[in-house]
Amino acid sequence: MIHTRNLPFITTLGIFILAYILCVTQYPNMLSTRVIGNLLTDNAFLGIAAVGMTFVILSGGIDLSIGSVIAFTSVFVAVMVGSLGVHPLVAFAAVLAISTIFGSAMGAMIRYLGIPPFVVTLAGMFLARGAAYLISTESVPISHPVIDAIQGFYFRVPGGGRLTALAMLMLIVFLLGAFVAARTRFGANIYAIGGNQQSAELMGVPVGPTTVGIYALSGFLSGLAGIAYTLYTSSGYSLATVGVELDAIAAVVIGGTLLTGGVGLVAGTFIGIMIQGLIQTYIVFDGTLSSWWTKIVIGILLFVFIVLQRGIIWYSDRRLAESRLKEV
Amino acid sequence: MAESYPLLEARGIGKAFLGIAALDGVDFTLGRGEIHALLGENGAGKSTLIKILTGVYSRDRGTLQLDGAEVTPASVADAQKLGIGTVYQEVNLLENLTVAENLYLGRQPTRFGMIDRREMRRRSKALLTRYGLDIDVDALLSSYSVAIRQIIAIARAVDLSGKVLVLDEPTASLDSHEVETLFTVLRRLREDGLGIVIITHFLNQVYAVADRVTVLRNGRLVGTRDLANLPRLELISMMLGRELQHMTRERQPGDETITTTGEAPIRFEGYGKRGSVAPFDLAVRPGEVVGIAGLLGSGRSETAFLMFGIDRADSGTATIDGKPASLSSPESAIGHGFGFCPEERKTDGIIGDFSVADNIALALQASRGWAKPISSREKQALAESFIKSLDIRPASTEKPIKLLSGGNQQKAILARWLATEPRLLILDEPTRGIDIGAHAEILKMIERLCAEGMSLVVISSELDELTAVAHRVIVLSDRRHVAELVGKQVTTDNILQAIASRTEAA
Ligand SMILES: Nc1ncnc2c1ncn2[C@@H]1O[C@H](COP(=O)(O)OP(=O)(O)OP(=O)(O)O)[C@@H](O)[C@H]1O
């Protein structure tokens, strides 16, 4: 049975498959594992961050700090490893701890001080960006045997494609994210809070710890995305990844998650990321289009999906009325 | 031994909001295998007491013992763990989740640390079967009617609690058949030794199901009594602190003339909408009260939606003062002088953070247009007069309406529409959740408004209420207007018969 609440996801999947087929009829090469491998690698850091954003939006919140946290992470790691000679794994652990604590603090302010997530994470955005500038305003290159090893690691896929460590990391994060959302109590509580916080509270959902947990998770995943970004670019730069949170939000919404919370799937966000990547790849293949077309197409898709979601709400209301009729 | 203690014992409970006492030294004792009714006027403190027992509010003073052990539930989850489960007046579960997810939220069966969806589904089915519900537990909660959702909420709470079950106005949106189903369940749970607290404004139900009753008034305990030897009138005067003036309406000679003669300025002919209500004819004259009766889901509210332009008719015409009128939206209906007080006031009506005065003035302001603001003095006077006539408590115009008790919020919404002085006012369940004293006040007010020439359409599940106020009653069944009773024909028996004969025929 197809739930109306999964309809946006199914639509997104349909659009993705259709768009892919169109691309392939024009450029058969786009079906190659090489292109697909690159698609995954190029979008790994965005995908990881978008998983965190999915949880935040499912709970009815928003996290605007993601792009800044990614920049902070990359600068922090680059300086620690490049300038101070700290072992990369130690730097990774330290930065993940920092970003998780940072996220928890934002969650706690949202919950216990009653400040709207938009405001708290906006402040967090400035704070993290400022901290990144404080560490360094230069682009800091990074090189270390461990980092080189991770960057160089991949599985060869039939057809010449490479499944890189970054791509695998993203896929694992998506799988774990989907698991947490669908199969754990924490996940169920997030949907409950996104549906109606007051009702959830009266039904015994631990709203406080869950809220803190959601933003902690988003912080952690932003940190992990920052590490992925550092590995991807081999450098840290405090001016990088401006507005990545908006790309993440776009992926989540295109993936069928309601901005008001309570409805959506982690898998949808994956498709949302892939759609964005597909458009970029198409532009690269085409060679004549400006890369700004990506933004335009994403903008159009966002509009389409918001209208679609309205339509679905309208449709399910009508079905409700009809099923009540049958009850009588 | 635990048996020597009452199941739940509260002593000297006190609670104040912003320095104003909502509860003052209240004692409450609940035994095992007992159904205990908690009664009192709107704002008496019933919901507040319940919320203290179930961990929503913390008490300022007093002690609470469960099975003889001192407890202080810090949260709802905490109370649930102790064995106290609740269905709140305001809660409607979560519409974005499936039935099964709602039933097992927070206590999902797990396998290897994962939520076991198959098991959850199986248990949900089994659980609901005990309540006579055979529904798709994988469907979203929002796809079921309010009545079914209420039963699901009760099933969840019963299943959760184990020791104490608290129900705050659980029957407000159930029809008589569903109420009976619920009571059967409650009686069975009583046999199992559960202690059940039930808040309701329906005295019939209190006598039908409860063993004992505790009455609160203005936050204080009036007394706890066995219902077996408590006459109804005495119970009422315990609640109100005075005798209730009789509330049934004397049929005035001449009522019949109102309904049968005279041109009806508002008429609906062949008005209907496919899949909603079959085409009907309805004419309303000034000063007339038309009652609409029928079972839940028979199309009562849908009739109102059509008349008020919330739903658009796809057949028939509406005529006002001899001219065809288009009722394509609530705005156009308001433009024709219509008013509508919907059934789900909680969600459709109140603006929680606005003051009582603002909430009352809202519809009047809208009908005047925003360019002509109501002066604050006028608003104040308006609010004060309705607070007085409907006995809204606390009698403050400035309080945010969300801080009022459920019943008092309803009164304020009713006031909102009365303030616009509409020529036709449609009331869907006007007295639901309203205490027996205010109930009588509202019926009196309806009569006064008619005497002033307003027309009213009153939808109600309470037949006593309809027979008390209506000059004419339309009976609905299966989304069709099946009978019309006029004047002396308007009796509870006749209405029941009209409903029953149709239901059997169908
Ligand atoms: N959160 C709150 N803040 C301030 N005042 C409150 C709050 N909750 C309740 N009150 C006040 O406490 C009093 C008791 O309210 P309560 O909701 O317990 O009444 P009730 O007996 O349940 O009435 P009803 O039958 O209308 O539901 C009311 O005067 C109400 O305005």
Ligand SMILES: [Mg+2]
């Ligand atoms: Mg109440």
